[in-house]
Amino acid sequence: MKALYKGMSYLIGQEQEIHKQGGDVNRLIADLKRMMTEYLEKNLG
Known part of the structure; x- marks a missing residue:
């Protein structure tokens, strides 16, 4: 997540x-x- 933000x-x-x-x-x-959203949805549900 941090790498995506950077x-x-x-x-x-x-x-x-x-x-x-x-x-x-x-x-x-x-x-x-899109990648950030998919990651958050997967990990925070």
């Missing part, structure tokens, strides 16, 4: 650079949010 924070900090290289920050963040 990854999301990194993406937000690098948003402009990711856009320059043709990346989709919003999609990447959405994927991380």
Whole structure:
């Protein structure tokens, strides 16, 4: 969970650079949010 949060924070900090290289920050963040939600649902039920 902590690693997912750190990854999301990194993406937000690098948003402009990711856009320059043709990346989709919003999609990447959405994927991380989905992973966090699935983890919490599985472990906190």
